[in-house]
Amino acid sequence: MLRGKVLSFGEILLRVCPDMSQDWISQGNLPFYIGGAELNVATALALWDIPSSYVSAMPKNAICEEIAQHLQQKGVDMEGMFWKGDRIGIYYLPKGKDVKNAGVVYDRANSSFSELKPSDFDWDLVFNDVCWLHFSAICPAVNAEIAQLCLVAVQEAKARGIFVSLDLNYRSKLWKYGKDPLEIMPEIAAYCDLIMGNIWAAQRMLGTSLQPNFQETKATYPTEELLEQSLQTSKEIRNRFPRCRYVANTFRFDYEQAGIKYFTSLYTEQDGLLVSNEYLSENIVDKVGSGDCFMAGLIYGLYHEHDASYTLEFATVAAYDKLFISSDATVSTVSDIKKRLKK
Numbered sequence: 215m216l217r218g219k220v221l222s223f224g225e226i227l228l229r230v231c232p233d234m235s236q237d238w239i240s241q242g243n244l245p246f247y248i249g250g251a252e253l254n255v256a257t258a259l260a261l262w263d264i265p266s267s268y269v270s271a272m273p274k275n276a277i278c279e280e281i282a283q284h285l286q287q288k289g290v291d292m293e294g295m296f297w298k299g300d301r302i303g304i305y306y307l308p309k310g311k312d313v314k315n316a317g318v319v320y321d322r323a324n325s326s327f328s329e330l331k332p333s334d335f336d337w338d339l340v341f342n343d344v345c346w347l348h349f350s351a352i353c354p355a356v357n358a359e360i361a362q363l364c365l366v367a368v369q370e371a372k373a374r375g376i377f378v379s380l381d382l383n384y385r386s387k388l389w390k391y392g393k394d395p396l397e398i399m400p401e402i403a404a405y406c407d408l409i410m411g412n413i414w415a416a417q418r419m420l421g422t423s424l425q426p427n428f429q430e431t432k433a434t435y436p437t438e439e440l441l442e443q444s445l446q447t448s449k450e451i452r453n454r455f456p457r458c459r460y461v462a463n464t465f466r467f468d469y470e471q472a473g474i475k476y477f478t479s480l481y482t483e484q485d486g487l488l489v490s491n492e493y494l495s496e497n498i499v500d501k502v503g504s505g506d507c508f509m510a511g512l513i514y515g516l517y518h519e520h521d522a523s524y525t526l527e528f529a530t531v532a533a534y535d536k537l538f539i540s541s542d543a544t545v546s547t548v549s550d551i552k553k554r555l556k557k
Contacts, residue, residue: 216377216517218345219265219291223367224252224353225303225327226270226281229502229542233309247502248281249542250303251350251383253290254506255513257543258532260289262514267291269340271326273299294340299326307502320387328356332363337370347371348513350381351411351419354398355388361398368405372457377516381509382411384418395419404455408516410462410509413440413447422450440465441479441489448481459483460516462526464508464533474498476534478508480526488523490530498537507544508533514548531555 227250232238252268259266268290272278274297281302282292303322322328341347347367354361371378380403389395399419403409409416417424428435428443448461461481468474473496480488511532515525531554536544 216345216519218343219267220256220259220346220348220513220517221267221269221294221341221344222252222256222259223269223347223349223364224250225322225325225356226250226253226268226272227303227305227322230304230306231309232306235309245309247542248284249503251352251381251506252348253285254503254543255348255510256290257285257288258507258510259513261544261546262510262548264514264517265291267294267344269294269296271296271298271330272302273297273326278302296326296330296334299324299329301325303327318387322356322388328360330363331359332366335363335367337367341371341374341376344371344374344376346377346379346513346517348379348381348509350383351395351399351415352383352385352388354402355385355395357391358393361393361402365402368402372405377408378406379408379410379509379513380406381505382409382415382419383505384411384415396421400454403451404457406455406458408460408462408512409451409455409458410464410505410512412463412465413443416447416451416463420451420454422447422454437477437492441487444479445481445487448479448487452481452483460512460522462508462512462529464505466504474537476504476530476537478526478530478533480512480522482522485522488526490526493530493534495534495537500540501537503539503542503544504533504536506542507536510544511551527555528552 229247229249231245256266256268286292303325306319308317354364416422444463451461464478466476477492478490508529511529515528532551535546
């Protein structure tokens with residue numbers, strides 16, 4: 215088993231969720247959740263008894279201090295928080311929608327996180343007792359300074375022998391500072407040990423090849439063909455980025471009449487392409503955070519040195535389970551997930 219903390223780095227956000235099927239304005243009903251891709255991972259790991267710390271930035275005020283206290287009570291180490299700037303990031307997502315949906319509205323300009331610079335960090339202090347660094351491609355999408363900060367962070371992590379994981383979250387509405395992901399992400403990915411995403415995000419952000427018949431994310435693709443593409447994408451990533459030891463892909467398709475289908479894959483040089491069981495459901499509760507929970511499950515399994523097959527299935531069940539939880543981060547314990555695994 216690894217020793218040390220898993221450090222998650224990213225922007226802490228408020229997700230505001232109007233229910234567009236109701237008159238939410240007149241009712242004054244506007245639910246919100248504390249989240250952010252990396253924080254969702256950190257929260258899950260803390261719940262699963264893995265030493266979990268989180269680095270972000272928030273303004274110094276009573277609201278943000280209560281948020282930090284809330285997260286500390288959940289077991290997340292918040293000692294690395296930067297207290298600076300004037301505002302926390304917000305995004306609006308109608309109930310039931312996905313963050314990749316056109317309906318998402320971002321309100322993150324000039325947030326405390328967006329103003330961080332590499333010179334703000336004492337890397338020896340940041341990485342003290344840290345064995346794993348996790349972040350997502352949402353970070354370098356914020357602005358050029360944060361992209362540079364991510365590059366420096368992974369370089370400093372690798373110089374200290376720290377395992378690095380990257381989630382290839384692609385958010386087209388965030389890449390607005392004149393750079394294409396292909397100009398930024400490959401250089402960062404070169405320092406990563408675990409890269410997770412899907413075949414479409416990998417093409418968009420790392421330039422991997424994609425068969426012409428997979429140009430859109432449709433639910434009608436044969437599973438066998440998707441897995442062949444997953445194998446091709448995974449091999450390309452391993453060949454282009456020799457430091458990368460694990461490549462994971464998720465497949466989640468929404469069927470208008472029949473609900474949702476979910477399965478995943480994990481590629482390693484030793485095991486080849488491992489494929490999870492397939493999970494189906496007619497109804498789900500919340501799409502947000504499922505991918506983050508999958509990443510947390512991978513980290514959990516690898517941290518405890520479980521074999522790759524068990525790690526993949528644990529992560530997949532955790533992610534599928536998250537689809538039935540109304541919040542950004544999972545509330546299911548390891549015991550809850552293992553019960554689903556047995557079924």
